[in-house]
Amino acid sequence: MAWRDGKASISRLLLFMASIILGIAAVVSIQLFSQNLKQNIKNQSKALMGADFIIDSRQLPSSKVQAIIDSLNVAASEVNFVSMAAFPKNEGTKLVKVRAIEGNFPFYGSLDTEPVSAAQNYQELGGALVDATLMLQYNLIPGDSIKLGKLTFPILGALKSVPGSTAIAASAAPPVLIPFRFIAATELLQLGSRIEYQYFFVAPETMDLEALDKKIDPILDDENADLDTHTSTSQRLGRRYDNVGKFLNLAAFIALLLGCVGIASSVHIYIKEKLKNVAVLKCVGATRKQSFFIYLIQIAGIGLIGGIVGSVIGIGLQYAFPYVLQGFLPFDVQISISAQPLVIGVTLGVLMAVLFALLPLLGTWYVSPLEVLRGTEENLEKPRKARLVTLAAILLFIFLFSFWLLKDALFGLLFTVGILVTFSIMAGIASLCMQLIKKYFPTNWGFTERQSLLNLFRPNNQTMVLILAIGLGTFLISTLYFTKDILLAKATIENNSKNANIILMDVQNQQKEAVVNAIQPKGLEVIDNIPIVTMRIHQIKDRLVNDIRKDTTSKMNRWILNHEFRVTYRDSLLDSEELLSGTWTSEIIQGEPIKVSISDNIAEDANLTIGDQVIFNVQGVLMETVVGSIRKVDWGRMQLNFSVVFPKGILENAPQFNVLTTHVPNEAVSADLQRDLVQKFPNISVLDLRQVYTIIEDILSKISWIINFMAFFSILTGIIVLIGSVRNSKYQRIKESVLLRTLGAKSKQIIRITALEYIYLGLLGSLVGILLSLISSQLLAVFLFKEPFIPSVIPFLVFLPGITLLVLLIGFSNIRSVLKSPPLEVLRKEV
Known part of the structure; x- marks a missing residue:
């Protein structure tokens, strides 16, 4: 019976399924990628570090630290610091991270160079390996030279990757590798230089790195040094990307919740129209349980199919994440498919479909056949206890799922309360609007205007559901937009002569006057x-x-x-x-x-x-x-x-x-100043804040892309929910519109009534969403970013009319058949 009834309503059930598919696809893709990311970090932990463990210090090791280093048989060492590099070929200059290495580092992974032989012979030949991107920027090739301090090194190869370097750090200060034996001759190590000494070790198979860390690290801490193992480093790295995963999971969860709203609203309309069928079944001998399970099986089947389809789409989507996040990751992510997220996706599909459909489904259990056949609903039994239990189960589901995502009970509780408050505010506003329209109904308005308002609180109205769907979607996208503005404003550098955009570091006392004399003749202050x-x-x-x-x-x-x-x-x-x-x-x-x-x-x-x-x-x-x-x-x-x-x-x-x-006015003046300073004072590091700003802007644009990418799921889900909610009220609207036409209403009047009703719904829902997003963005600005919040007008100018227009178009699509065909033909067709 469930199968036969479902086949007759397949077009409407597909809209339910679409709500589930998008939410499940978002969750599964992110879960799969998070698992792959953790597994890659675990598998590549040694290659990321290049050794089993490292001892590092910001100063020359004390005698105690040196004794520990010697006792552990150091395999390689490194001194690294930030300095200016000059390129004689084109007189270019750039802030770089110099890594002076002694020994056969790395022991795991490899130096990826072009040509490949440069990684093996740069130590012996006494040349430099220069970051590949830097060489492209300055049009350098192997055989050209790079000047570091007092020495000029031949460039033996382009450095594509090296353990201990990330894409973001390399964009600010690209790595340059040189042999350790030349470091003193560069004369770059001066008072105030930020120097890091690193010692790399290969552990015997029998060594317990965790025990070594617990024993040695406290001693090193007392001597201003530190020990890092490849396992602890990978754990820290994993935790860092866990935060990215949590944010993406939350965005996917919001898409899932919007899908749940779509399920609840669509099933509500669907079951209301099936109540007469249920009454007939009960009259011919069907039990409560049988009539209830007919539709429960339908909904569970939709959830199962939606979960499977969403999981398959999620598998495909996860392949996009490595490309999106490649600027943040110090390694290439190898994608593999695991069963857990797929099981979670299918289970979630069934669970959310059944759970959020239970409230409207309860109507089939408690319905009285005689009262429904008579066409009255006022005296239907209200299953209050069952409804309260169902609502509690829904809130418990939201809490448990958010707790699973955030791994924190308090955050899960706050998130659940936040969702509840947002829903309550929107539902309260929708209810208040209906009450105000009833109380202050403009009886002196024209027929079409009055009818459009009456539709907002007529029987089977969808005012509440549509305002929730429209409002939540608008709330999410507006909050994301405002948050993006806050982040960009936080990193903005005002471009005026009062704000410094060039910083000269490590200027020695005896150089100070000469440096000032080098700056001022160029017209700079x-x-x-x-x-x-x-x-x-x-x-x-x-x-x-x-x-x-x-x-x-x-x-x-x-x-x-x-x-x-x-x-x-x-x-x-x-x-x-x-x-x-x-x-x-x-x-x-x-x-x-x-x-x-x-x-x-x-x-x-x-x-x-x-x-x-x-x-x-x-x-x-x-x-x-x-x-x-x-x-x-x-x-x-x-x-x-x-x-x-x-x-x-x-x-x-x-x-x-x-x-x-x-402050330099443009790139040409900056380049001229840097060339002059590097030639005269090679120990000075020049930080161009304009370049730093470009890097930050690039990072923020990637973050913004990820936010918008995840917002797409929520927006698309919201649109599907909107289409489903409006389309599923089509059948009630058709009867009303046909009745109006039979009584003599013209097509223009019906179009006007429909247009005004959907404009009211679109404006109210999107306006409430934007206003609530202003409050949430203000809270984020004050408590999280600690920045002033200046709202943008874009959501009011774009989102408000855009979403209202979308609602209007969907509404018009509902009454097309009414306008094109005679009333009797429409009624026969719909039956």
């Missing part, structure tokens, strides 16, 4: 001349840092204890800083303690308040200070910010280096 002194914390309050490190019960953040701070001194706050507490001290006062200003994150991590004592080790000299003020720092600004700031009059004679900034 030195905006900032910032002195920087390196130091570490020796004592916090009454406890030595070494004692805190050894205290296993201490909850103080470990980075505070091991970090080498780069601090400055000045007499005023910056625009990016806000004084939270204490008093700003501009200059040291003789006879009083040295009052420093610290950032709020330092105060929180070190548990410091105003008046607490902090003793710094300034390159061997102990300096007693007290916390004079605490600042909130906007670290998102494209400028130099500092955790610790000293007053003037105390650090001027300490060993220091400088950072100078200027």
